[in-house]
Every structure is written in structure tokens, then in C-alpha cells.
Amino acid sequence: MSSSSRSPQQPVLQLQQLTRVHGSGATEVHALRGIDLDVFPGELVAVMGPSGSGKSTLLTIAGGLDVPSSGRVIVENTDITTADRKTLAALRRRSIGYVFQDYNLIPALTAAENIALPRELDGTSARKARREAITALEEMSLGHLADRFPDEMSGGQQQRVAIARALVGDRRLVLADEPTGALDSETGESVLALLRARCDGGAAGVLVTHEPRFAAWADRVVFLRDGAVVDQTVRSDADSLLTGRTAER
Amino acid sequence: MSIRHGLLALLERGPRYGSQLRTEFESRTGSTWPLNVGQVYTTLSRLERDGLVEQDGEDEAGHALYTITHAGRTELRVWFERPVDRTSPARDELAIKLAMAVGAPGVDIRDVIQSQRRHTVKAMQDYTRLKAQALTALESGAERERDDVAWLLVLEQLIFQTEAEARWLDHCEARLIRLSATAQQPGAVVASPAAPRRVPEPGGAASLPGGVRPGGLPPGGVTGPRRPAPPHRRR
Numbered sequence: 143m144s145s146s147s148r149s150p151q152q153p154v155l156q157l158q159q160l161t162r163v164h165g166s167g168a169t170e171v172h173a174l175r176g177i178d179l180d181v182f183p184g185e186l187v188a189v190m191g192p193s194g195s196g197k198s199t200l201l202t203i204a205g206g207l208d209v210p211s212s213g214r215v216i217v218e219n220t221d222i223t224t225a226d227r228k229t230l231a232a233l234r235r236r237s238i239g240y241v242f243q244d245y246n247l248i249p250a251l252t253a254a255e256n257i258a259l260p261r262e263l264d265g266t267s268a269r270k271a272r273r274e275a276i277t278a279l280e281e282m283s284l285g286h287l288a289d290r291f292p293d294e295m296s297g298g299q300q301q302r303v304a305i306a307r308a309l310v311g312d313r314r315l316v317l318a319d320e321p322t323g324a325l326d327s328e329t330g331e332s333v334l335a336l337l338r339a340r341c342d343g344g345a346a347g348v349l350v351t352h353e354p355r356f357a358a359w360a361d362r363v364v365f366l367r368d369g370a371v372v373d374q375t376v377r378s379d380a381d382s383l384l385t386g387r388t389a390e391r
Numbered sequence: 392m393s394i395r396h397g398l399l400a401l402l403e404r405g406p407r408y409g410s411q412l413r414t415e416f417e418s419r420t421g422s423t424w425p426l427n428v429g430q431v432y433t434t435l436s437r438l439e440r441d442g443l444v445e446q447d448g449e450d451e452a453g454h455a456l457y458t459i460t461h462a463g464r465t466e467l468r469v470w471f472e473r474p475v476d477r478t479s480p481a482r483d484e485l486a487i488k489l490a491m492a493v494g495a496p497g498v499d500i501r502d503v504i505q506s507q508r509r510h511t512v513k514a515m516q517d518y519t520r521l522k523a524q525a526l527t528a529l530e531s532g533a534e535r536e537r538d539d540v541a542w543l544l545v546l547e548q549l550i551f552q553t554e555a556e557a558r559w560l561d562h563c564e565a566r567l568i569r570l571s572a573t574a575q576q577p578g579a580v581v582a583s584p585a586a587p588r589r590v591p592e593p594g595g596a597a598s599l600p601g602g603v604r605p606g607g608l609p610p611g612g613v614t615g616p617r618r619p620a621p622p623h624r625r626r
């Protein structure tokens with residue numbers, strides 16, 4: 143309801159009949175069994191589901207880091223399952239921001255360099271890339287850590303640097319796998335507020351999380367079970383909420 | 392819920408009349424627990440009977456004003472100091488429903504859990520949106536700041552409460568899956584999943600899944616008969 147009624151635009155991300163089988167024969171695991179999902183500009187979608195239900199698999203395929211066994215993945219009108227390597231690499235650097243379940247920072251680079259690297263690879267001048275990196279760190283209240291290396295930061299700080307890296311530049315699609323894992327409740331919330339703001343600014347976001355409180359920032363919550371979407375919520379008018387419904391609880 | 396103490400707390404800040412108390416109560420709590428004027432006056436007269444408030448003249452418009460008494464202030468202080476009682480839990484419909492769904496014929500408990508989870512998470516989405524609005528209002532430094540802060544705290548309480556429910560539902564589902572997996576292990580004393588369901592005979596322990604007490608999980612595990620998968624997208 144939310145997406146189709148409020149946006150005549152094209153989805154930023156389209157997953158069509160996506161399947162992924164790991165292994166073969168007796169050890170075969172059907173990690174995804176026919177997923178359909180559209181994410182529109184301005185929309186934040188949360189994916190929830192028990193451990194092993196296929197959430198990370200879905201996200202890595204959406205980000206072009208893994209290939210599906212069948213089905214299509216369309217990011218901004220490009221089918222990334224058939225795109226050539228160069229197109230895919232450019233799309234991943236330019237359009238897709240990815241926060242990994244385990245932050246994945248490059249140990250030999252400082253926080254600012256980690257954030258600036260993909261921008262520089264993409265032709266942004268070193269000076270501009272650094273300036274952007276500092277701004278992104280400041281948004282995360284991490285300006286003072288710009289010149290620290292990953293092993294000189296706490297887990298939560300590394301995680302926020304990884305998030306800053308995913309949000310820097312004009313990413314149209316932000317994919318985040320448990321981005322609040324190492325964060326306390328308040329910091330986790332500020333990360334969600336930032337992700338929310340980015341989507342309100344026109345990006346499309348997919349957030350994998352076990353925490354209902356963070357999933358609640360999304361426009362839509364999709365529930366996976368055994369590799370399939372079993373249910374989803376759409377958001378309603380909050381104004382009608384507190385008159386009556388809670389009173390009956 | 393303590394309307395009594397809520398009214399005492401408002402009166403501690405100066406004399407008030409009935410409908411004014413109602414308005415202030417609601418703006419503190421964002422109309423989460425709506426009061427009607429009748430409830431306010433009934434509560435005021437009980438407070439008066441108990442010597443915790445007294446009537447004290449009228450304002451220019453002729454509204455009867457109430458003030459808190461010394462005994463009322465003492466009562467209020469004790470209320471703030473005393474923890475809210477948690478030893479006799481309120482009856483919870485959802486807990487009762489799930490307890491009844493365990494082993495109920497023709498009921499797929501995972502469906503019960505999932506439909507509640509959708510509803511609960513959706514309520515959280517709505518509360519969270521209100522919270523984001525409240526935060527924006529606070530940051531923009533609107534004048535009624537104390538009410539905004541109070542409203543924010545109430546909203547967050549609702550969010551944490553619904554979150555606890557959603558987590559508990561996740562836990563129930565995982566627990567039931569684990570129990571039915573144990574029940575299906577070779578060697579476990581359990582009827583074959585293909586066996587027709589039947590009411591266990593009294594003392595028919597041989598038909599119970601491993602470790603599950605009588606009236607527990609049905610022989611087919613927690614999922615019951617297979618159902619067609621729901622449509623992938625409900626728009």
C-alpha cells in the first residue's frame with residue numbers, strides 16, 4: 143500500500159522470483175525460495191525473521207555481492223544479474239551503500255580513509271572525498287576518530303564508521319545487515335534516525351534486524367521464514383492510533 | 392492506572408479546576424489514556440472525602456478550584472517513592488490465547504503468533520512515527536516543553552512494552568520449533584507425524600512428544616497440517 147500508492151516512480155530495487163540454493167545434493171540448502179520485493183525511493187523496508195531464514199542472503203544478492211540461483215535483481219533499471227563486471231562494480235561503488243553484519247573495514251586505513259576510498263575510486267578528488275568523509279563521521283558524532291585505525295576503535299565505533307561509509311555520497315540504495323548489533327540502545331536509535339532521514343531524503347533502504355524496536359522505524363516490515371516472505375506490515379496513519387486502540391489493551 | 396495520583400501531582404503545582412485537570416493530564420500523556428470530566432470529578436470527590444484535596448473558592452469564571460492538602464502531598468511523595476506493584480500480574484489476553492492455542496485442534500499456533508506479531512510490529516511502527524514527531528517538536532524548542540518530554544516518555548514506554556511482546560512472540564515460535572524438532576528425533580517417544588490426530592487417552596503417555604506434558608503439542612508438531620503459503624505481497 144505505502145509504496146504503490148505514494149510513488150508513481152520506479153522502484154530503486156526490484157527482486158523478482160529470487161531463489162538461492164547453497165550446495166547440492168544431500169547438503170542442498172534452499173536459502174531463498176522465490177522472493178519478490180520492490181523498494182521505492184523514500185522507502186525504508188525492514189526484513190525480520192529467525193536466524194537462518196535467509197535475510198543476509200537476500201541482502202548480499204540485492205547488493206550484487208552474491209548471485210541468485212534464479213530470478214532477477216534490478217537496481218535503478220539495471221539487471222545486476224546479467225550486467226558486466228565493470229557496470230556492476232561502478233553501481234556498487236556509486237549507487238549502493240552496504241553495511242555488513244561484521245563491519246568489514248579495511249584494517250590498514252584510518253576511519254576517514256575507509257570512507258573516502260570508494261569515492262576516490264570513483265573519481266572524486268582526494269580532498270573532496272576527505273571532506274565528505276569528515277562530514278559523514280561528524281553526522282555519526284565520530285569526527286574525533288577520523289585518523290584512527292579500526293583496531294584503535296571500539297566495536298560500536300567501527301560499526302558507526304561502517305555506516306558512515308555506506309551513507310557517504312549520494313547513494314540511492316542503502317543495504318544494512320544488523321547495523322545496530324554492537325551499539326547500545328540510544329546509539330542504535332541515532333543510527334536508525336540517520337537511516338530514516340536518508341530515506342526521507344529520497345534513498346531506498348533495506349534494513350535487516352532482529353530488533354523490533356529498530357524495525358519499527360521502517361515504512362514496511364517484511365517477515366521471512368525459511369527463505370520465503372510469509373507476511374508484511376504497512377504503516378498506517380499514526381493519528382488514528384492512540385484514540386481507542388490502546389485504550390482497549 | 393492511578394488517576395488519583397496523577398491528579399494529585401498536577402494539583403501540587405497549584406489550584407486547578409476539573410476540566411483543566413483533564414486537559415493537563417491528557418497533554419502530559421498524549422491522550423494515551425483519555426479521561427472524561429465525569430471521571431475527574433468522581434476522583435476529586437473521593438480525594439476530598441479522604442482529605443487529600445479540598446475545595447478552595449472559584450476562579451474569575453466561576454470554576455470551583457481544588458487544592459492539595461498536606462496529607463495529599465504526603466500521599467503523593469509516598470506514591471513517587473513506592474515501586475508500582477508487579478507481584479499480581481494483570482490478566483494478559485495474549486498469554487491466555489497462546490496458552491489455549493497449544494494443542495488446540497484446528498489451530499496453527501505459528502499463524503496465531505505471526506498475525507499477532509504483524510499487529511504488534513505495526514503498532515510499534517506507528518508509535519515510532521509519533522515519537523519521531525515528538526523528537527522533532529522538542530528539537531525545534533516549542534514552548535510546551537515539559538508536556539513534550541512527558542509525552543515522549545509515555546510513547547517510549549509503549550514502544551518498549553510492544554517490543555517486549557514482539558520479542559516474546561519470537562521466543563515462543565523458536566521454542567515451539569525446537570520442541571517439535573526434539574519430538575521428531577528418532578528414539579523420541581512420539582506418534583508419527585503422518586498419524587491421524589486423536590485425543591490422547593487418559594494416561595496415554597506413549598503418544599506424547601518427548602518431554603511435552605499432556606495437552607501439549609499435537610503429534611504433528613507445532614505447525615499442524617500444511618497450509619498453502621500466503622501470497623508474497625499484500626498491498
Ligand SMILES: Nc1ncnc2c1ncn2[C@@H]1O[C@H](COP(=O)(O)OP(=O)(O)OP(=O)(O)O)[C@@H](O)[C@H]1O
Pocket residue numbers: 164165171172173191192193194195196197198199200
Ligand atoms: N555459503 C553458504 N553455504 C551453505 N549454506 C549457506 C551459506 N550461506 C548461508 N547458508 C545457509 O543459508 C541459510 C540462510 O542463511 P542467512 O545467512 O541468509 O540467514 P540469516 O537470516 O541472515 O540468519 P542470521 O539471523 O543468523 O544472520 C542458512 O540455512 C545458512 O546456513
Ligand SMILES: [Mg+2]
Pocket residue numbers: 197198199243319
Ligand atoms: Mg544474517
